[in-house]
Amino acid sequence: MGRRVIEIDGVSKRFELSSHGTSLKERFVHRERARAEQFWALRDISMSVDEGSTVGIMGRNGSGKSTLLKLVGGILKPTAGTVRVQGRIASLLELGAGMHPELTGRENIFMNGAILGMPKRELERRFDEIVEFAELEQFIDQQVKHYSSGMFIRLGFSVAVNVEPDLLLVDEVLAVGDENFQRKCLERVRRFQRDGRTIVVVSHSADQIRQICDQVAVIDHGNLVALDDPAVAIRVFREHLLEDELDRRARSEAEERPSQSLASEDIVDRVDEPVSAATHGAAQEAKRNLRVRIAGIEFDYAHKDERRYLLPGEALTITVRYTTDESIDDIVIGLGIFEHATGRPIYGTNTDILGTPLTTVAGAGQVTFEVSFLPLLDGTYPITVGIHSHDEATVYDWSEQRTWFEILSPDRTSGLVWMPVEAKSSGA
Amino acid sequence: MSTRLGTIGTTGPETAFAPDVALRIVAPRRTFREHVRDIVQYHELLASLIRKELKVKYKNSVLGFAWSLLNPLLYLAVYYVVFDLLLGSAITAFPIFLLSGLLVWNFFATSLIAGTSSIAEGGSLVKKVFFPREVLPLASEGAAFVHFVLQFFVLVVVMLVVRWNVDIRFVWLVVPALAVMLLLAAALNILLSAVNVYARDVKHLIEIVLLAWFWLTPIVYQWGLFDSRLGRRGLNWIVLLNPVTSVTLAFQRGIYNRTTASDGTTVLLPGTSALWYVRNLTIVGVVSALLLFLAVRVFDRLEGNFAEVI
Numbered sequence: 001m002g003r004r005v006i007e008i009d010g011v012s013k014r015f016e017l018s019s020h021g022t023s024l025k026e027r028f029v030h031r032e033r034a035r036a037e038q039f040w041a042l043r044d045i046s047m048s049v050d051e052g053s054t055v056g057i058m059g060r061n062g063s064g065k066s067t068l069l070k071l072v073g074g075i076l077k078p079t080a081g082t083v084r085v086q087g088r089i090a091s092l093l094e095l096g097a098g099m100h101p102e103l104t105g106r107e108n109i110f111m112n113g114a115i116l117g118m119p120k121r122e123l124e125r126r127f128d129e130i131v132e133f134a135e136l137e138q139f140i141d142q143q144v145k146h147y148s149s150g151m152f153i154r155l156g157f158s159v160a161v162n163v164e165p166d167l168l169l170v171d172e173v174l175a176v177g178d179e180n181f182q183r184k185c186l187e188r189v190r191r192f193q194r195d196g197r198t199i200v201v202v203s204h205s206a207d208q209i210r211q212i213c214d215q216v217a218v219i220d221h222g223n224l225v226a227l228d229d230p231a232v233a234i235r236v237f238r239e240h241l242l243e244d245e246l247d248r249r250a251r252s253e254a255e256e257r258p259s260q261s262l263a264s265e266d267i268v269d270r271v272d273e274p275v276s277a278a279t280h281g282a283a284q285e286a287k288r289n290l291r292v293r294i295a296g297i298e299f300d301y302a303h304k305d306e307r308r309y310l311l312p313g314e315a316l317t318i319t320v321r322y323t324t325d326e327s328i329d330d331i332v333i334g335l336g337i338f339e340h341a342t343g344r345p346i347y348g349t350n351t352d353i354l355g356t357p358l359t360t361v362a363g364a365g366q367v368t369f370e371v372s373f374l375p376l377l378d379g380t381y382p383i384t385v386g387i388h389s390h391d392e393a394t395v396y397d398w399s400e401q402r403t404w405f406e407i408l409s410p411d412r413t414s415g416l417v418w419m420p421v422e423a424k425s426s427g428a
Numbered sequence: 429m430s431t432r433l434g435t436i437g438t439t440g441p442e443t444a445f446a447p448d449v450a451l452r453i454v455a456p457r458r459t460f461r462e463h464v465r466d467i468v469q470y471h472e473l474l475a476s477l478i479r480k481e482l483k484v485k486y487k488n489s490v491l492g493f494a495w496s497l498l499n500p501l502l503y504l505a506v507y508y509v510v511f512d513l514l515l516g517s518a519i520t521a522f523p524i525f526l527l528s529g530l531l532v533w534n535f536f537a538t539s540l541i542a543g544t545s546s547i548a549e550g551g552s553l554v555k556k557v558f559f560p561r562e563v564l565p566l567a568s569e570g571a572a573f574v575h576f577v578l579q580f581f582v583l584v585v586v587m588l589v590v591r592w593n594v595d596i597r598f599v600w601l602v603v604p605a606l607a608v609m610l611l612l613a614a615a616l617n618i619l620l621s622a623v624n625v626y627a628r629d630v631k632h633l634i635e636i637v638l639l640a641w642f643w644l645t646p647i648v649y650q651w652g653l654f655d656s657r658l659g660r661r662g663l664n665w666i667v668l669l670n671p672v673t674s675v676t677l678a679f680q681r682g683i684y685n686r687t688t689a690s691d692g693t694t695v696l697l698p699g700t701s702a703l704w705y706v707r708n709l710t711i712v713g714v715v716s717a718l719l720l721f722l723a724v725r726v727f728d729r730l731e732g733n734f735a736e737v738i
Contacts, residue, residue: 004445015736050443070735074454074558077732083454086445089558098553100480102487107480114476115557143487 004086005167005198006049006072011081013042013067041067043222044081051166052196054189056213056230058204058237060244064222066171069202073169087166087198090116099156101145105136108144109159118163126162133184134158154181161188168192170201186212206234206378210412231410234378238309238408281336281384281400292324292331292387292396295364297403309406312377312418316405318369320385322397327362330389331396335369338401339416340380346416352390377418378409452558456732463724466560473559477567481542482574496575497582500531507648518694519650520686524592525696527583528683529647529676531576532606536613536672537638539572543617544624545631548738555735562727565617573610587683595685601705605678608709612671612716619723622730625737645672651680652695671715674708681705 016038041064049055059065070076071083073091098115099108109130113123123130131140134154136147144152161168170189189212192199203209209216209230216233218226218240226236300317301310310316320333334350351358351367358367382401388394409418445451458466467474486492504523507530512522519525543565547554550564587594624630646654651667658664667673680697681687687699698704 004443007445015733048443071454074452075554075556075735077454078456079732080456084445085452085454086449089452091557098477098480098557100484102484103480107483111476111480114473115553115559117470117473117559120472 003051004048005051006200007084008045008047008068008072009082009084011042011045011068011071011078011083012040013064013071013076014079015039015041040222042071042078042219045219045224046081047217047224047227049198049200051198052193053215054193054199054201054213056209056216056233057200057202057219058206058209058216058233059219060204060241063219065202065204065219068219069169069171069200072200085167088117088163089167089169090160090163090165091169091171099144099152102143104143105131105140105147105155108155109140112156112159113163116160116163116165122164126164130158130162133162150181157181157185161185161192166197168197168199170199206237207414209234210378211414230412235309235408235410238406239307281398284386284388284395284398285400287395288398289394290397291326292322292328292361294385294387294397294399295321295323297321297383297385297399299403299405309408310374312374312407312409313420314374316371316374318371318383319366320369320387321364321366322361322387323364324361324396327360328396329360330394331358331361332388332390332392333358333367334384334386334388336384336386338382338384340382340404346376346381350386374407375418376407377413377415378407379416380404380406458728460721460724463560463562463728467562467566470559470563474563474567474570477563478570478574481567481571485571493578496578500527500534500579500582503530503534511648517649518689518691519696520690521592521684524583524587524590525650525680525684525686526648527586528680529645531579531583532609532676532679533642533645533647533672534579535572535576536609536675537642538575539569539613540616540620540634540638542568542572543613544620544634546617547621547734548625548628548631550738554738561622561731561734562618562724565621566614569610569613569617572613583683593685594683598685598702598705599682601678601682601702601709604706604709604713605675605682608713608716609672609675611713611720612675615716615720615723618720618727622723622727622734625734626730641670641672644670645676647676650689650694650696651677651698655695655698668708671712674705674712678705678709 045068057065057068067076069091071078072085073089074083074085099112103111106127109127110120110123114120131137134151134157136151136155136158139147139151144155147155168189189199193212199212201209201213213230216226216228216230216237217224218233218237220237220240225240226233228236296319298319298321300319301314318335320335322333332350332352334348336345337347338344339346349369354369382404384398384400386398387396388398389396486495489495491498504526507526508522511517512519546564546568547561550561553559554561554564586592620630620634646667651673654667655664658666677697681702684697687697688694689696
């Protein structure tokens with residue numbers, strides 16, 4: 001028999017945006033303008049969460065997902081509507097909240113535990129476990145100001161997960177500490193799940209959401225746009241991202257930017273991890289003499305009209321169109337595929353390697369790269385196209401990670417590479 | 429646009445909250461009663477925060493807690509030199525007179541100064557964790573109160589050493605006076621801490637106000653100074669508009685307990701019965717309670733965006 005843990009009923013949140021300070025004079029001077037700068041972070045959200053489920057909240061930065069988590073945690077009050085929560089909440093919104101650098105680790109455990117609402121007696125009972133989990137046995141009576149940042153985070157996390165909450169709120173903090181500690185954190189989240197506790201995770205990492213959540217809510221511009229299985233919700237999330245991307249592309253085209261390319265900062269802005277500096281590519285781009293120009297890069301796949309992403313294992317055709325005013329015989333067209341999150345090249349080839357060397361080109365033409373089976377999982381994959389001489393000393397044109405395709409996986413597989421795998425079991 | 433997409437979980441829409449467990453309701457408004465209930469529920473956090481404030485204050489200082497005892501003694505030395513030795517105050521046993529009013533004033537002032545900025549300086553605590561925010565100003569007051577108790581203990585020791593006589597008919601006034609002081613300080617702390625989040629001027633303003641307030645309260649000088657100027661015109665009630673005066677007078681009557689100076693004519697304290705003091709304290713107590721109610725209402729309106737403004 002499950003029971004209700006969270007009930008969000010018609011919740012809206014409005015912020016007054018004030019860029020100016022908080023002194024009386026400034027308030028007085030800016031009071032007209034302040035009235036105009038209102039912003040609805042959330043609009044009429046209703047949903048409920050039952051005991052034992054792990055719910056993900058996805059959305060871009062500024063979509064309102066963290067605001068929703070703060071309302072559930074009671075840190076902010078809604079402008080309208082109510083949030084009802086039953087049971088003890090521990091939030092990993094901020095690890096080590098209220099800890100004071102002048103106090104020792106021991107004193108801070110009690111401080112932090114009290115803030116998270118744990119009775120002192122219970123804290124005393126679990127004290128050893130907390131210290132052990134944080135791996136701080138030797139340092140527990142030292143002032144926290146002498147701790148490294150890693151130690152501080154471990155201590156905070158350890159208290160948070162050991163207060164035995166009924167509801168755990170997590171805001172993208174599973175990426176703290178070293179790898180070993182991260183694994184421990186994930187294990188602890190899984191133990192919570194096995195114990196039938198309720199978890200709400202805010203993230204924009206589809207991988208993380210897919211790994212731990214049963215259900216996902218997608219927030220876009222303050223509206224709840226999906227509440228579904230991870231696979232479906234993540235697709236909705238991506239679609240909203242792409243929607244925005246197209247809007248932006250349309251806008252930037254209106255501003256007369258080169259039509260074939262998106263500026264690379266758009267990519268950076270869109271997904272939060274930075275593109276690693278492609279120094280080789282940047283150098284090549286700088287060298288281009290434009291005797292042959294890339295006229296367009298196009299993607300073709302089976303359901304292009306219905307969706308803006310591919311599924312793992314689908315076929316993809318990449319068409320590179322070029323134009324030149326001369327006749328050039330020393331020419332190679334190269335293709336590179338990158339993983340957006342890390343900037344790592346995952347595939348590189350060119351017309352020579354593929355055994356279809358180009359002969360003399362003149363005027364306009366095109367080369368198609370046909371990928372019959374795309375063995376990739378979720379993600380954004382920028383591509384690089386280069387047109388250069390055989391020895392790469394002359395670069396005619398180069399487009400470094402300015403276009404990309406997206407892959408959405410319908411199942412919960414995680415990682416980078418998609419391959420057909422079957423599990424078989426046999427009795428013992 | 430309304431987005432009602434249903435329930436997450438395995439049990440379907442008929443699931444309900446458990447009937448026997450307290451619900452935390454996050455709504456645009458909470459009633460006074462709910463505020464009080466939440467604060468009581470978080471009394472352990474309040475205690476922890478008070479402990480923390482005390483520990484942190486004297487961490488790494490050689491004298492530690494001794495500072496909070498030295499502080500009033502230093503005040504005493506300065507006022508003694510200026511008022512008793514230089515200006516020749518008419519008050520006999522000036523140190524006892526001064527301390528009986530000064531300690532409770534110090535509690536009031538330090539609690540207000542710390543309390544006013546407590547939420548604005550609450551930092552990550554307010555931004556990231558749920559708890560009734562009133563706990564912060566109340567913790568500042570609690571820490572100030574602990575200091576007061578220590579200092580008061582020193583005063584008691586001094587009184588025992590010099591064999592100071594107190595009158596059993598008046599000494600109990602200290603207890604209701606203290607209760608009223610705690611209530612008034614709580615009301616002001618809750619009000620000012622919330623307002624200060626939105627207008628940081630309050631923090632600076634309160635320091636100046638407290639300075640004026642201190643000199644308008646008969647602590648360093650005697651009540652009789654007012655009485656001799658205003659009493660003749662029947663205006664000495666004006667002095668009692670200052671709520672702290674009622675409190676310090678009760679303290680002075682309870683501890684110092686001399687209504688006239690040794691010259692026999694200078695009035696130090698009202699020579700009225702204890703009832704007069706109780707009446708004043710009752711009025712201040714009722715006003716403070718109303719102020720507390722108002723303060724919580726204002727707090728309720730302002731607290732919704734603390735986490736964003738700080």
